[in-house]
Amino acid sequence: MNLPHKVKIVEVGPRDGLQNEREIIPAAVKVALVDRLTAAGFANIEAASFVSPKWVPQMATSAEVMAGIRRRPGVLYSALAPNMQGLEAAHAAGVDEVVIFGAASEAFSQKNINCSIAESVQRFRPVALAAREMGLRLRGSISCAFGCPYQGEVSSDTVADVVGRMRDLGCDEIDIADTIGVGTPRQVQQVMARAAGAFPIAQLSGHFHDTYGQALANIYACLEIGVTTFHSSVAGLGGCPYAKGATGNVATEDVLYMLHGLGIHTGIDLGAVVDAGQFIASHLGRKAASRAGNALAASRAAAQP
Amino acid sequence: MNLPHKVKIVEVGPRDGLQNEREIIPAAVKVALVDRLTAAGFANIEAASFVSPKWVPQMATSAEVMAGIRRRPGVLYSALAPNMQGLEAAHAAGVDEVVIFGAASEAFSQKNINCSIAESVQRFRPVALAAREMGLRLRGSISCAFGCPYQGEVSSDTVADVVGRMRDLGCDEIDIADTIGVGTPRQVQQVMARAAGAFPIAQLSGHFHDTYGQALANIYACLEIGVTTFHSSVAGLGGCPYAKGATGNVATEDVLYMLHGLGIHTGIDLGAVVDAGQFIASHLGRKAASRAGNALAASRAAAQP
Numbered sequence: 001m002n003l004p005h006k007v008k009i010v011e012v013g014p015r016d017g018l019q020n021e022r023e024i025i026p027a028a029v030k031v032a033l034v035d036r037l038t039a040a041g042f043a044n045i046e047a048a049s050f051v052s053p054k055w056v057p058q059m060a061t062s063a064e065v066m067a068g069i070r071r072r073p074g075v076l077y078s079a080l081a082p083n084m085q086g087l088e089a090a091h092a093a094g095v096d097e098v099v100i101f102g103a104a105s106e107a108f109s110q111k112n113i114n115c116s117i118a119e120s121v122q123r124f125r126p127v128a129l130a131a132r133e134m135g136l137r138l139r140g141s142i143s144c145a146f147g148c149p150y151q152g153e154v155s156s157d158t159v160a161d162v163v164g165r166m167r168d169l170g171c172d173e174i175d176i177a178d179t180i181g182v183g184t185p186r187q188v189q190q191v192m193a194r195a196a197g198a199f200p201i202a203q204l205s206g207h208f209h210d211t212y213g214q215a216l217a218n219i220y221a222c223l224e225i226g227v228t229t230f231h232s233s234v235a236g237l238g239g240c241p242y243a244k245g246a247t248g249n250v251a252t253e254d255v256l257y258m259l260h261g262l263g264i265h266t267g268i269d270l271g272a273v274v275d276a277g278q279f280i281a282s283h284l285g286r287k288a289a290s291r292a293g294n295a296l297a298a299s300r301a302a303a304q305p
Numbered sequence: 306m307n308l309p310h311k312v313k314i315v316e317v318g319p320r321d322g323l324q325n326e327r328e329i330i331p332a333a334v335k336v337a338l339v340d341r342l343t344a345a346g347f348a349n350i351e352a353a354s355f356v357s358p359k360w361v362p363q364m365a366t367s368a369e370v371m372a373g374i375r376r377r378p379g380v381l382y383s384a385l386a387p388n389m390q391g392l393e394a395a396h397a398a399g400v401d402e403v404v405i406f407g408a409a410s411e412a413f414s415q416k417n418i419n420c421s422i423a424e425s426v427q428r429f430r431p432v433a434l435a436a437r438e439m440g441l442r443l444r445g446s447i448s449c450a451f452g453c454p455y456q457g458e459v460s461s462d463t464v465a466d467v468v469g470r471m472r473d474l475g476c477d478e479i480d481i482a483d484t485i486g487v488g489t490p491r492q493v494q495q496v497m498a499r500a501a502g503a504f505p506i507a508q509l510s511g512h513f514h515d516t517y518g519q520a521l522a523n524i525y526a527c528l529e530i531g532v533t534t535f536h537s538s539v540a541g542l543g544g545c546p547y548a549k550g551a552t553g554n555v556a557t558e559d560v561l562y563m564l565h566g567l568g569i570h571t572g573i574d575l576g577a578v579v580d581a582g583q584f585i586a587s588h589l590g591r592k593a594a595s596r597a598g599n600a601l602a603a604s605r606a607a608a609q610p
Contacts, residue, residue, distance in 0.1 A: 001306065003491070181600070183566075184562070184563050184566025184567055185525050185563070185566075185567060186308070186566075186567050186568070187566065210518075210596060211596060211600050212559065212562050212596055212597040212600050212601075213515075213521055213556070213559035213562070213563075213595070213596035213597050214521060214559075214562065214563055214566070214597075216518055216519060216521060216522040217521040217522045217524075217525040217563060219522075220490050220522045220525060220526065221525065248596070251518070254517065254518035254519075257489070257517050257518070257519065258489050258490070258518075258519055258522060261488075261489025261490075261491075261492065261519070262489055262490065262491050263491070290518070291515060291516060291517055291518035291553070292517040292518050292519075295486070295516050295517050296517075
């Protein structure tokens with residue numbers, strides 16, 4: 001079974017990773033983090049979220065962050081845009097890609113946005129149309145694709161249905177997220193294969209959480225069926241505010257260590273990502289939640305005289 | 306690619322996991338841990354080590370532990386036996402399987418036991434012969450099979466050579482260990498396939514450390530090529546005393562979560578292992594180093610009224 005030669009990593013730490021931190025992080029720190037990630041070589045960084053600051057206070061400085069970063073030509077900077085107001089703010093801030101979202105679980109959708117899955121996707125139609133008119137790239141994000149904290153199992157039919165709805169809104173990329181980290185490799189292959197029946201696999205991405213330690217095995221399983229884009233978070237920042245115990249986006253450092261070990265090209269300098277991870281972990285006053293990051297940082301420290 | 310229907314997990318927490326703990330753990334706590342693991346359904350538990358207490362003070366109570374546990378018929382209780390004295394003590398204590406060991410790295414062998422790989426295996430000959438005469442099962446353990454803290458790369462030729470030497474001593478099982486956790490899935494498949502050229506794959510086992518977060522992906526890759534025995538440590542206990550930063554046997558809870566998710570039969574009750582992990586972590590005064598263990602314990606606590 002051949003693995004891809006090249007994989008794209010979407011670094012989501014600055015947005016998905018940091019959004020649930022209780023202490024407000026100064027915009028300057030976020031700018032420094034994004035700049036370090038840009039320098040490390042990522043082609044796509046989720047940097048901001050134009051949601052109401054009442055919902056997510058941590059993201060209130062998104063325009064300031066976008067204005068402060070040193071942009072590298074060719075790098076896509078992404079932001080969440082839940083409505084027209086958010087989209088306009090994202091556009092004004094110079095975002096390259098906007099992200100719209102939905103769940104593959106009716107229970108999750110009802111509990112968190114008080115509407116059905118179908119309605120939730122439909123509500124994004126004006127945002128999607130306007131984003132495309134503005135020339136922005138559009139990504140759809142599907143949460144709870146491998147399990148739901150409220151209803152438990154999620155059907156791959158539902159995942160494929162939501163993929164189809166997001167495709168019809170004109171998404172350029174659709175990410176399939178294991179929000180609570182419960183998936184295992186063969187299930188992941190099965191769900192991704194179903195999703196690939198509704199949307200080109202080259203435009204699908206896998207977004208895994210490491211809550212149960214399964215993320216790298218799941219990514220490896222995805223590589224085997226031809227998925228070539230993955231989301232990850234430097235220093236393992238983040239989690240899901242709604243799902244109990246669901247800490248843990250998979251750490252970018254761990255993913256890169258595996259990909260590079262597999263001989264897969266990413267264009268990213270792992271050492272620079274380790275530095276970025278240690279930088280933000282140090283700001284947050286805790287150890288990075290990345291095994292590879294901490295092991296590499298420790299062996300580097302040990303090698304110094 | 307078909308995965309095995311059934312996998313054997315060798316639980317190594319009570320020996321490999323605990324041996325480097327600085328604080329001496331009372332024999333009664335070790336007995337309680339082994340009893341919990343026996344009740345959870347493991348067919349093989351590494352419970353003791355008959356090395357000199359000067360080398361490994363934590364293992365000085367091994368005879369007491371073996372005398373105290375409630376044995377379940379059919380379960381193999383294993384112990385390290387580095388020499389004839391250790392073997393006799395292990396036999397007297399009622400051990401079912403003795404473990405001999407060597408490295409796949411000349412640098413590691415020289416640094417830690419002051420002799421070549423070939424000499425180190427040769428020194429076990431009398432132990433191996435006597436163990437077989439005593440009717441004990443014999444396992445050979447090969448450390449640093451995927452990388453070495455001193456010499457870096459390790460050749461799969463060397464691994465296969467050591468496997469052949471241990472086979473010639475009459476080993477019933479040979480485990481291939483990633484002592485410093487540096488391996489990645491395709492490398493692991495390649496090395497295990499080479500080892501399987503020298504010894505039946507049904508008697509080979511994989512022993513992975515999660516230092517770089519790669520262990521589950523590596524185990525999944527091994528399943529794909531037909532490896533059916535793995536070593537793991539409840540609560541992620543353990544590491545390697547010689548290798549800097551090499552904390553982290555892969556946690557049994559994480560491995561079982563994946564195997565059961567893959568529909569693979571283990572005969573082990575994951576809930577009972579989570580309990581055992583929380584029990585020993587609580588005794589050690591720290592959080593279990595198992596993502597699945599902690600997530601399952603948290604969701605169980607949340608479900609209680």
